[in-house]
Amino acid sequence: MIDTRSVDGLEALILASADGELEAAFVPAAGMVGCSLQHRGEELLGQRGGLATYVADRTTMGIPLLYPWANRLSSRQFSVAGREVDLDAASERVASDPHGLPIHGLLAGARGWSVERHEAVDGGGALAAVFEFGVDRELLHAFPFPHEVAIEVTLVEATLRVETTVRASADSDVPVAFGYHPYLRLPDVPRADWVIEAPVTEQIEVDDRMIPTGGRRPVRIERGPLGARTFDDGYLAPANSAAMTLTGGGRRLEVSLGEGYPYTQVYAPADDEVVAFEPMTAPTNMLVDGGAELTVVPAGGSHGAEFTIRVEG
Numbered sequence: 001m002i003d004t005r006s007v008d009g010l011e012a013l014i015l016a017s018a019d020g021e022l023e024a025a026f027v028p029a030a031g032m033v034g035c036s037l038q039h040r041g042e043e044l045l046g047q048r049g050g051l052a053t054y055v056a057d058r059t060t061m062g063i064p065l066l067y068p069w070a071n072r073l074s075s076r077q078f079s080v081a082g083r084e085v086d087l088d089a090a091s092e093r094v095a096s097d098p099h100g101l102p103i104h105g106l107l108a109g110a111r112g113w114s115v116e117r118h119e120a121v122d123g124g125g126a127l128a129a130v131f132e133f134g135v136d137r138e139l140l141h142a143f144p145f146p147h148e149v150a151i152e153v154t155l156v157e158a159t160l161r162v163e164t165t166v167r168a169s170a171d172s173d174v175p176v177a178f179g180y181h182p183y184l185r186l187p188d189v190p191r192a193d194w195v196i197e198a199p200v201t202e203q204i205e206v207d208d209r210m211i212p213t214g215g216r217r218p219v220r221i222e223r224g225p226l227g228a229r230t231f232d233d234g235y236l237a238p239a240n241s242a243a244m245t246l247t248g249g250g251r252r253l254e255v256s257l258g259e260g261y262p263y264t265q266v267y268a269p270a271d272d273e274v275v276a277f278e279p280m281t282a283p284t285n286m287l288v289d290g291g292a293e294l295t296v297v298p299a300g301g302s303h304g305a306e307f308t309i310r311v312e313g
Contacts, residue, residue, distance in 0.1 A: 002118055002125040007035055008052040013118050015125035015155035022311055024155050028113040028129050030055050032151050034063030034182075037160065039311050044253065046183035046274035055109035058095040063162070063182045065107060065151070068133075068143055070179025071234075071265065071284040072101040074211045078288045081175045081296050083144045085287070090142035099209045105178065106139055107131070107149075124156040134169060145174040147297070163306040164260075168297045176295040176303055177282035181267070182255060183274040184309075189249035191273045197223040198244040198266055200235035204283055211285050221266070226275070231268040234284055237261055243310070244277040251313035255279075260305025279307040 003014040005025070012025040012035060025036040035051050037044045048054075048061040060066075076087040076094075087094050087102050093110075097103045112135070116128045133139055134146030146169040154161045168174040186194050198221045205215035212234070219235065238244065243254040244264070255277040257264060263280035286294050297303045 002120050002127075008050065008055075010051065010055075012036070013115070013127050015127060015153065015160075017124045017155060017157050018122075019157075022155060022158060022160070024153070024160050026127055026153060027051065028115050029111050031107050031110045032065055032113050032129055032131075033061070033109070034153075034162075036062065037309065037311075039251065039313060042187045044184060044187070044251075044311065046185050046272065048183065048272065048274070058093070058104070058108040060104060060108070060181055061183065063180055064104070065164070065178065065180055067105040067107045067149060067178040068145075068175075069105050069177045069287050070181075070278070070280055070282075072097050072099075072103045072210060074101060074209070074285050074288050076102055080287050080290055080294075081145070081173045085143055087142050090138045093138070093142075097210075101209060101211075106142060112136065121154065121156065124154065126152065126154045128152040146172050147174045158311050160309045160311075161306060162308075163304060165302055165304040166297055167302045168299050170300045172299055174297045175287055176297060177287045179261075179265070179278055179280040179282075180307065181276045181278050182307075182309060183276050184246050184253050184255075185274050186246060186248045186251060186253075192225060192227050193248055194226045194275065195224060195247040196221070196226050196245070196268070196275060197247075198235075198264075198277065199238045199242045200244075200264065200266070201239070202236040204234035204236075204263075206234070206284070212283050212289070226268060228270075229268065230270045231266040234263060234265045234280070237264045237280075246275050246277075251311065254308075254310040254312070256308045256310070258306040258308065260303065261307055279305065281305055
């Protein structure tokens with residue numbers, strides 16, 4: 001099922017399950033952000049500052065795409081895949097973290113997404129859109145890798161699936177380090193009572209700026225109520241796409257990282273009632289660090305990654 005509606009003056013494209021119990025909204029004119037995921041009429045995504053603030057201030061909300069890098073970088077100028085990156089060439093598009101480091105990419109709230117299809121499918125709906133990165137000269141000066149980014153979203157029965165594909169141009173390799181932040185919440189359930197489960201086993205060690213040091217350590221996150229616990233940590237993704245879950249109030253939200261997402265960040269701040277199990281194609285700062293862990297799409301090639309959010313209740 002499909003529909004449209006206006007959110008903060010922007011057109012949101014709606015996908016809904018055939019039974020109408022689950023509904024998702026994405027906004028092509030605002031960076032293809034997922035601005036809503038409702039189950040039986042109740043919002044499951046953290047709205048934080050809302051859509052208008054996301055567009056104006058490049059903050060994050062809902063399910064934002066973080067592209068071409070997720071989380072932060074240790075430098076604004078660096079070499080990668082044989083080319084020089086200079087983020088100051090698109091400084092108005094770059095947000096900074098409390099340490100002044102560039103964070104969350106260049107496409108927050110970006111216009112320029114072209115919708116290729118928005119249609120009903122068996123059991124729900126589908127949406128596909130493409131962003132031509134090489135068309136915008138400012139973006140290309142900052143990140144000099146002409147390519148296109150394609151997102152296909154499907155919502156069928158109880159599962160939202162987000163597939164992202166990077167397609168390199170015929171004459172340029174493209175480094176891949178993007179991710180998403182699905183900010184999940186459980187309506188009408190106190191944060192302390194939210195039950196989390198994240199079957200990760202290896203944590204990425206970071207310095208006081210949250211930049212990886214190169215070290216890793218074994219770890220176990222205890223399944224149980226969130227309580228007063230907080231998280232903002234990077235990990236190797238759970239083995240075999242095992243789900244990371246948030247449960248409470250008769251609902252269970254499952255995030256599963258499929259092909260293309262070997263890393264994850266778990267985020268649960270003390271000052272915001274959200275939990276994010278974040279799909280990551282690379283560890284934080286991998287564009288700067290480079291090395292064997294950085295995926296580089298060869299000229300003319302493509303690279304895809306997908307994750308799902310399943311809602312049970």
